[in-house]
Amino acid sequence: MPSLPLDGVRVADFTGVWAGSYLTMILGDLGAEVIKIENPYVLQPNTRGQAHPPPAILETGRALASGYPNRQLGPRPWNYCPTYVALFRNKKSFTVDYRRPEGLDVLGRLVRECDVFVENSAVGTMERLGIDYDWLRDKRPDILALRMPAFGSDGEYREARAFGIQMEAVIGHTLLRSYPDLDPSQTSMSLAGDQLAGNNAVLAILMALWHRDRTGRGQLIEMAQAENATAMLGPGLMEYELNGQEPPRAGNRSIYGHAPQGLYPCRAAGPVEEAGDRWIGLSVTCDEEWEALRREMGDPEWARDPKLAHAEGRRSEHDRIDAKLGRWTAGFEDYDLFHRLQAAGVPCAPVLEASRVHDDPQVAARGLFQPRQLQDDVGTFRYMAPFLRFSETPVEFFQAPVAFGEHNEYVYRELLGVDDEEYERLRAAGHIRQEFDESVP
Amino acid sequence: MAGPLQGVKVLDLTQYIAGPYATRLLGDYGADVIKLERPGGDPARRLPPFLDGDPHPEKSGTFFFYNSNKRSLVLDLKRAEGREVFGRLLAEADLVVESFRPGTLDRLGVGWEFVRAAKPSLPLVSITNFGQTGPYADYRGTDLTLFGFAGELFSQGVAEREPVKLYGSAALVQSGGAAAMAALAALMVGARQGIGQHVDLSIADTHLGGADRRHATVMGAEYSGLKSPRYPIGAQGLLAGVYPCADGYVELGSSDRLDRVADMLSHPEWLQDPKWQDPRLRANGPLIEEFNAHLLEWLMQRGKREVWAEARRAKVMCGPLFTVREIYEDPHFRGRGFWQKAEHPVLGEIEAPGRPFVMHDSPFELRRSAPLLGQHSEEVLDELGYAAARIRELAAQGVVGVR
Numbered sequence: 001m002p003s004l005p006l007d008g009v010r011v012a013d014f015t016g017v018w019a020g021s022y023l024t025m026i027l028g029d030l031g032a033e034v035i036k037i038e039n040p041y042v043l044q045p046n047t048r049g050q051a052h053p054p055p056a057i058l059e060t061g062r063a064l065a066s067g068y069p070n071r072q073l074g075p076r077p078w079n080y081c082p083t084y085v086a087l088f089r090n091k092k093s094f095t096v097d098y099r100r101p102e103g104l105d106v107l108g109r110l111v112r113e114c115d116v117f118v119e120n121s122a123v124g125t126m127e128r129l130g131i132d133y134d135w136l137r138d139k140r141p142d143i144l145a146l147r148m149p150a151f152g153s154d155g156e157y158r159e160a161r162a163f164g165i166q167m168e169a170v171i172g173h174t175l176l177r178s179y180p181d182l183d184p185s186q187t188s189m190s191l192a193g194d195q196l197a198g199n200n201a202v203l204a205i206l207m208a209l210w211h212r213d214r215t216g217r218g219q220l221i222e223m224a225q226a227e228n229a230t231a232m233l234g235p236g237l238m239e240y241e242l243n244g245q246e247p248p249r250a251g252n253r254s255i256y257g258h259a260p261q262g263l264y265p266c267r268a269a270g271p272v273e274e275a276g277d278r279w280i281g282l283s284v285t286c287d288e289e290w291e292a293l294r295r296e297m298g299d300p301e302w303a304r305d306p307k308l309a310h311a312e313g314r315r316s317e318h319d320r321i322d323a324k325l326g327r328w329t330a331g332f333e334d335y336d337l338f339h340r341l342q343a344a345g346v347p348c349a350p351v352l353e354a355s356r357v358h359d360d361p362q363v364a365a366r367g368l369f370q371p372r373q374l375q376d377d378v379g380t381f382r383y384m385a386p387f388l389r390f391s392e393t394p395v396e397f398f399q400a401p402v403a404f405g406e407h408n409e410y411v412y413r414e415l416l417g418v419d420d421e422e423y424e425r426l427r428a429a430g431h432i433r434q435e436f437d438e439s440v441p
Numbered sequence: 442m443a444g445p446l447q448g449v450k451v452l453d454l455t456q457y458i459a460g461p462y463a464t465r466l467l468g469d470y471g472a473d474v475i476k477l478e479r480p481g482g483d484p485a486r487r488l489p490p491f492l493d494g495d496p497h498p499e500k501s502g503t504f505f506f507y508n509s510n511k512r513s514l515v516l517d518l519k520r521a522e523g524r525e526v527f528g529r530l531l532a533e534a535d536l537v538v539e540s541f542r543p544g545t546l547d548r549l550g551v552g553w554e555f556v557r558a559a560k561p562s563l564p565l566v567s568i569t570n571f572g573q574t575g576p577y578a579d580y581r582g583t584d585l586t587l588f589g590f591a592g593e594l595f596s597q598g599v600a601e602r603e604p605v606k607l608y609g610s611a612a613l614v615q616s617g618g619a620a621a622m623a624a625l626a627a628l629m630v631g632a633r634q635g636i637g638q639h640v641d642l643s644i645a646d647t648h649l650g651g652a653d654r655r656h657a658t659v660m661g662a663e664y665s666g667l668k669s670p671r672y673p674i675g676a677q678g679l680l681a682g683v684y685p686c687a688d689g690y691v692e693l694g695s696s697d698r699l700d701r702v703a704d705m706l707s708h709p710e711w712l713q714d715p716k717w718q719d720p721r722l723r724a725n726g727p728l729i730e731e732f733n734a735h736l737l738e739w740l741m742q743r744g745k746r747e748v749w750a751e752a753r754r755a756k757v758m759c760g761p762l763f764t765v766r767e768i769y770e771d772p773h774f775r776g777r778g779f780w781q782k783a784e785h786p787v788l789g790e791i792e793a794p795g796r797p798f799v800m801h802d803s804p805f806e807l808r809r810s811a812p813l814l815g816q817h818s819e820e821v822l823d824e825l826g827y828a829a830a831r832i833r834e835l836a837a838q839g840v841v842g843v844r
Contacts, residue, residue: 002636005626022652030626054720063669064654067661082661087652155773160753161695166760169692172768174683174760176608179598184690184762185683186674188597191653192607192615198652199618200466204798206625207470211445211803213633219802227779230794231462231618232611233765238502239490240765241792247490247765252585255609256488256503261585263603277670279603281589347581349590351604354658354669357649365575368649369663381663387650388623389572392638393630 002393004031009209012037012107012114013091014131016044017163018191019148019225020120021087022198027116027205028090029386029395035110035411036093038404039103040433043440046163048404049081051436063354069378078436079376079403086384088401094411095404096431098129103431107131109416111139115212116205120148123158133220142218144208146201152224164194167226176236180249193229200228258285259314260321263351264329266337280334282325282341282348290314292344297328358382375403405434444471445803449628451475452534453511456483458584458610459644460540460568461507462617463624466797467536468510469805475530475821476511479518480842482814483508492788498814499787503610505811506793507617509783513812514821515842518549522840527551529825531559536628538620540568543578553639563637564627568620572643582644588612591648593655600673612648619647679722679729683762686740691748694758696723705755706739783810815842 009032013024028034038044043051050057053073060066067082074080094110097103111117117136119126126132126147136143150167151157157170168174168190178187204221212218230237235255236247247255254261266278284290287310294303302324307313314321329337334350341348350356357363369382385397412418412432426432449472453464461476461483468474476483485507486498493500517523531537537556539546546552556565567573570582585606588594592612598605606612620642627640648655658669680696695701703712722728740748745761752759763771769792774780781795788810796805818841822832835841 002630002634005629018652026622056721061667063658063661063665063667065661067665067667069664071665071667080664082664083657086656086660151773152777155777157753157773159756160749160760161756161758162760163694163758166692166694166758169683169690169760169762170768172763172765173608173611174692175690175762175764177606177611179602179605182599182602185685186599187683188599188605188671189682190593190597190607192611195615195648195652196618199615199622199647200797202622203466203618203625204800206622206629207445207803208800210625210629211800215802217802219800221798221800223798224777224779227774227777227794228797230768231797232614233608234506234614235488235490235503235609236765237769237793238506238791240769242490242492242502242788243494250609252603252606254583254585258583261583263585263589265603279589279595281583281586281594283583283585285583342577342580345581347583347586349580349582349586351589351595352591353595354593354655355662355666357655357659358663362571362575362577362645363649366572366643366646368646369659383660383663384650384656387619387643387646388626389641389643389646390623390627390630390638391640392636 004393004395005206006030006032009033009116010114011035011116011118012111014117014119017046017120017194018087019164019194019197019201020118021047021084022194023201024118025087025089025091026198026202028399029388032116034091035114035407036091036402037098037107037110038093038095039097039099040095040430040435041097041437041440042099043436047084048078049083051078051440053077069381074376074378076376076404076435080374080378085401089383089397090386090399091402092399092407092410093402093405094408095433098131102426102429104130106416106426106431108139110411111136111143113415114140114143115209116144116146118146118205122161123149123153137218142212142216144205144212144218144221146205146221146223148197148201148223148225150224151226153222164191164225165189168193168229171226171230172233172236173229176233176247176249178249178251180251192232193225196232197223197225197228253318254283257311257315258283259311259318260284260325262322264322264326266329266332266334266350269333278334279351280329280337280348281351282346284314285347287311289346293341293346296341296344296346300324370397372397372400374400375406403434404436405432408432408434442802442804444469444806445800447471449473449535450533452477452530452537454537454539454541455568456540457485458507458613459617459620460538461485462614463568463620464538465507465510466618466621467624469796470800470803471806474511475817476508476513476812477530478513478515478814480515480839482515486814505785505788505791508811509793509807510809511812512809512817512821513815514818515815517840518551520840522835522838524549524551526822526825526835526841528555528559531556531563533825534560534563535631536564536566536624538566538568538624543567543569543573557637561637562631562635564624564631564640565637566620566624566627566640566642568616568642568644570643571645573641584610584612587644588648591645591655593653593658596654596658596669596671598671600671604671613644615651616644616647619651679732680736684737684740686743686745686748688744690762691740691745692760692762693752698757701755701757705751705757706735711735781807783807785810786813813844815844818843
């Protein structure tokens, strides 16, 4: 009977910010028992939104902030905060106030039972709590500990406060992305580094487990997220290293000189307010694709210009091509043009606003979203399922996004063997709860 | 100390960006990655930037960046003799990674069934635009089109304009990270349980299910029916976004900690006024303008490094917008030993980012610079037990490309 890659591996999940919650979810997908450590008195920022959000939050009109189930905050909004809930599948959750001695003791007993400890707090936070690598190793000598400080645990910037947005600014991504013709202060945020940090941190933990299997040794892994994210900028960094030049901002155009490439307007059949905000992304990466695009456009006079038959000519005429091409694409709905051009061999795709994702036939065929109910009865909704597809050890969506403290009974009684008397004492002291304390905003 | 994957042999049939980045990560931590290139080589060898702008297949910085720590073997899988070599390579391998369009390896007669027959415990990871299945399985894609379809492109940029993407191939690099972790998970199953398997990694799926904001906007839409439009220019509100300073720009956050901001500005009294404690502050245009006027005056008197130093002291979220040159020269990353030098036969000495993460007991190591096309063909065939005369024969027939 095949087992999942991480069957038998237990993870203590002390992460807060996006990359951390994502990486432990993937470990859960791969079969690890992931135990999310939560504190009724401390809301880890960017994990469960706000414990007690003001009702005004429902009035922003935007999915990210106001998109609570049925647009109601409900009794325990932290369990279905739209911003983070899709990162909670395939985990268990237990609560303890690790800032108090008896709570820290409970945490130590949990670490003893775990193979992996993951955190992504700012440098100094764990040290203040007394939870450093030596403390972890004292509880579990072969522990694999992963930390993910923005700029590393040493050096001048070690204590700099940063999310992915600020970190991307420092490595140069913010100046490199965005519109070439707008001031950099018009740059909107991106969280690209979080995604790469999450993926690569999973890789780091898998490799450390591989290493432990062979040597019996655990280790400390440090991912400075800024360093990790530089991989996204490879060609730009090499432009400077090879030729001493700052790479230009390319916007949506190809940095490899393929042309044309860009977003082109499309017609919307839907509600009036969406007209004017439908786009198809289109890339011509070789002369054959340009030929195919020309044919689909009906071989108009302007496109027959021999200069445009080659990438160099198209590059020099990019603005003119964009204007002509945009006038042509604007006569189509994005999906119609997508299928038509793909059939002709031209790389393109509609730029989907998030609410359109569920209706896409490919997304449906891949089963990427599956209906689940949470512990709290907020209705049945479609949640993200694992995207990893293994033919022999299939990855499953076995636990709906976890509620705060949903597995307190399991962790305290079964895993840590806490007896009735101690359980009651810890509960009375506020460690074991399914609600945040009223003092938490 | 050696990397954790020392002794692991990876057959790498990937090309362009996502696949090569995935296998490079494995090579970075000790795996022996044999890059199997078609005659003529990975098309990424034709991607700029080039040394001195010369479009030569050994002068591509992009190819260099994503292919260090690999060996190159040129092999023509369209020839029966090439497939025979491939079969022998499979027998010695622990992991195979490829990024052809679905069905390509099958058409060559070396698809999943061939791999499984050669070695039952061998995993095959296939990286494609939309996955091996579904109506778009054969559709073409690029960083722009895939991120537009599956990532958060629609909501990036300003409302007055079209959305705007990440830099260059960033979205494909993110997917490469996902492919690397999937490959290692499959390798663990292969090694521990003797079970080979076909892993179907869709670049689109890695974005739909990734950690970018897409998961959040899709979830919010599902819960509430609300949408995620781009914000208009100038709507950044209270301490969120990019601000000018004396010599450039800084990205600032921490609108929920105005006490720290006051500390950063060295004017703790400035935000004592109860009007700044109003929970509706974020929706109060005139107050935000007043705030920004103070802030901008302070910012314009300081350079970005100075602003950042004050922000660090006061624990305010901040990051200066560095140029590539500034990140290359920055003393913090230099001091941490981040950059690594490699000697390349054509490019000369190249300094590039080193480890993506520090593993204290099984470290990253830059053992090889990116290979020249076919640089290791003879070496790899020799290790497989091919006699020198046979290698010469295969080379003469064009089955194997040697230097």
